[in-house]
Amino acid sequence: MIIQTQAITLQIRPWSRTSHMVTWLTPDHGKIVTAVKGACRPKSAFLGQYDLFYTCDLLFYRRDHDGVHAIRECVPNALREPLRHDWRRAAAAAYLVDLTARVTVGHQESAPLFRLLTQALDLLANAPQVDPREVILWYETHLLQQLGLMPDFTTCPHCHPPDRFWLRFSLPSGRFLCQHLAQNQPGEATLSLHRDVQDLFRALCKRVRPSAGEQEFADFASKKNHHPANLVLGLSRFLGMFITFHLDVPSAVRRVTFEMLDTTPTQKPALLENSKP
Ligand SMILES: [Zn+2]
Incomplete structure (x- = not known):
């Protein structure tokens, strides 16, 4: 099944030499993990398309057997660029996404939490x-x-x-x-x-x-x-x-x-x- 959703990047972990495991928070599916194969290759279609604290439009194939889904497309729609230039606010954002990743579960409607995290990250990025x-x-x-x-x-x-x-x-x-x-x-x-x-x-x-x-x-x-x-x-x-x-x-x-x-x-x-x- 292919699913289209908005998603906030919570964690990016290396997986093999060129791939990533990315953890996202989505409004309808809660916390999900996608494998991004070849993410670090020079010609990867995913280069620059996601990073910590981004909100992206995500297209993924849902796979239920191991809980890791396959990413199909990813386009960022909120980069929260100011967080890249302010290490204090980036540290605060990192704490928020880490806490969120720890306390949320997969495949559960999480629209209010998604809104809350969006609002908090926007404030950290845009309300100095x-x-x-x-x-x-x-x-x-x-x-x-x-x-x-x-x-x-x-x-x-x-x-x-x-x-x-x-x-x-x-x-x-x-x-x-x-x-x-x-x-x-x-x-x-x-x-x-x-x-x-x-x-x-x-x-x-x-x-x-x-x-x-x-x-x-x-x-x-x-x-x-x-x-x-x-x-x-x-x-x-x-x-x-x-x-x-x-x-x-x-x-x-x-x-x-x-x-x-x-x-x-x-x-x-x-x-x-x-x-x-
Ligand atoms: Zn008493």
């Missing part, structure tokens, strides 16, 4: 005023929503009175620790979460797109600045732990990505100065 970290957090909250894995922020009137700011969140049960709402397992993984982080989480979930610019995000983060907690950092840390726990993805990929996106000057020059004799 939006902080890439913000795009990541926005994508992650919406991804959890689509996967049906939302944390439950219900509070208990006895255990979580409004004047208590730091609440203990249980990762396995996906909710705040409480003796009345759920049975706790001894030794279960928990983290403490500032009460206001849940508001930021909810606000991000509701947003159709991340804010128009850094300012709005910065404003949001500092709105409750009477408290020393950095809410955005708190949300990022929470999302990292929640996603690692529930989606079974390695935490190092995310950690390194955020380290690369951190633009605050390092302490290194000062340290070097101090180490002078």
Whole structure:
């Protein structure tokens, strides 16, 4: 059966000396893998037709016996060229496509996820005023929503009175620790979460797109600045732990990505100065 679809390139892996295995996200067939034979040969019809973060018009023969389909034609329709010139935003995009490849399954309708990833990659490529970290957090909250894995922020009137700011969140049960709402397992993984982080989480979930610019995000983060907690950092840390726990993805990929996106000057020059004799 031949299938025509739009597809976002998630992964390109070498396969033999001249061929590629390409993983795509498609709206109607979810994650699919195609073999591109002779992709690296000088006269290959596929040269320059796909690359990471592209959206392409793809024509492939569906093969069900080994799950690897045969590519017939591929024409790029969104190259997201600015990502080739900005390594920070490319790193953010790489994290998003890697996460998506890890958590999606094949042959499942994925139109909402396809739209979400399209929007996030477009923002990284074409909206330089939006902080890439913000795009990541926005994508992650919406991804959890689509996967049906939302944390439950219900509070208990006895255990979580409004004047208590730091609440203990249980990762396995996906909710705040409480003796009345759920049975706790001894030794279960928990983290403490500032009460206001849940508001930021909810606000991000509701947003159709991340804010128009850094300012709005910065404003949001500092709105409750009477408290020393950095809410955005708190949300990022929470999302990292929640996603690692529930989606079974390695935490190092995310950690390194955020380290690369951190633009605050390092302490290194000062340290070097101090180490002078
Ligand atoms: Zn309770």
